[in-house]
Amino acid sequence: MKLLLLINLAITFLISFLFVLGFYRYHKDEKVKKIIYPFSSIFFAYLALFIISVLWFFDITAYTPKDFNLIYSFVLFIQTLILFRIVYLINQEKNLFYLLFAYIVTLLLAYLSSYLSLFFSLTSFFLILVLSFILIRISDSYKNAAYAGGIYACVSLILGFLLLLGFGEPFLYGTISNFFFLFFVYFFLKNICSKPLTHKESSNIIQKESNLMLFVRYFLFIIVLTNLVLISTIGIHELSHVATARIYDCESRTIVYENGNYPYSEIICDNLTGKIIISLAGVITPILLGLFLFVLGGRFIKAISFLMVGFNIIASYRDLGEMGFSQNILVITMLVGTIFLFGGIVLLIKSRMHDDSNTFSF
Structure with a gap:
């Protein structure tokens, strides 16, 4: 040492x-x-x-x-x-x-x-x-x-x-x-x-890139940004559980990593009267936030909102299972979440291509 x-x-x-x-x-x-x-x-x-x-x-x-x-x-x-x-x-x-x-x-x-x-x-x-x-x-x-x-x-x-x-x-x-x-x-x-x-000066620079370099640049951009959105969405999802649980005087503890699953919050309540509301809080809050961003945001923010909703729907798999939904509903939920993610990535690529066409880099 x-x-x-x-x-x-x-x-x-x-x-x-x-x-x-x-x-x-x-x-x-x-x-x-x-x-x-x-x-x-x-x-x-x-x-x-x-x-x-x-x-x-x-x-x-x-x-x-x-x-x-x-x-x-x-x-x-x-x-x-x-x-x-x-x-x-x-x-x-x-x-x-x-x-x-x-x-x-x-x-x-x-x-x-x-x-x-x-x-x-x-x-x-x-x-x-x-x-x-x-x-x-x-x-x-x-x-x-x-x-x-x-x-x-x-x-x-x-x-x-x-x-x-x-x-x-x-x-x-x-x-x-x-x-x-x-x-x-x-x-x-x-x-x-x-x-x-x-x-302004950088906008006059014209760079010619090979298809491979263009693909690598876009790929890295998407990977980094989607990971940031994933971390933020999971955090909002779990924060909603914890905040609602405290309203019902429940004890909460966040598990960061366990057996390769998403992070999740362990809620301990003396009574189960607020169980459904606590579970729904994590499901609904990020979706409402995503809807808010979609309505008010531009091209780039709309892509972020799709990614947020997609990650949240997939992360809600455990919550919906605990609420008693059938396996078929859970599978459909995962598919819907995947569709939102795919749509978000497509919008993200289109946003980046639009920015590049105007030599605007973000």
Whole structure:
């Protein structure tokens, strides 16, 4: 453990040093001033991580995986918000705030989970991955940094899911993740000497892509976005169960992962008078929210609403079974949910194609 702490100390020190160096070199450059100030402010988050690692290394305070997960998730939260701001400054597209809204909602729903810190981290890595894709698309100036950010987010997501399944040690995975983040910071500062492209300037760039690359880009876009919608929908579904259960003075406990099933809430009631209402709350609430988004949203939000309803219908399989519906009804329910998912993916592709035809990247 001492060796691992020492390695992490070295990595976090280098990350902090690069932030200071970047700020010193570019803070007076009018071309990149608006970018370097928020980017360099990530320094304070990693400085805090460096200090706590020093305390653990010298046994001044005791290291615990739970404390590390909590501290690291907070560092990632600060880092993700700042990276979002930077991509927005480069892209200047207001639709990016839909992503920020989904991110914040997912973080709020993570309070239902007994893996709170880990869910915080996974959600942050998801958004960083999406931001990397956007940056690759809109700016040649930051393409190397965007690729490094994408690799960093992908590796971190894989390690995070391994932790969720009970494999590995948080501090080891955090150290590996920081190692890849170090390269991202290096490439970002290396690329920042170029003037950032605004959304208007980037719209004049015409990129010719092979069919394979186009397929890969669309595929990754859909996978990442549908996973974000899945996590948010399941969270809303379970939050509705828990909130309604508390109205009936029931005890609730969220199970994050069990035998490969969807996460679900375990409700314990002294009486069963509100059982049906508690079950229906999880089924109906996301559907109403999806309907609200469909009515008020544009092309992109309509696709999200279809995905939300589809995931919710499939996740309601257990609830409907407990309410006494027959197997035939449950099978039909699964089919309906699948149809909504398919429709959502089709709308998502059409939305992306429409955006690309106008050289609008989201």
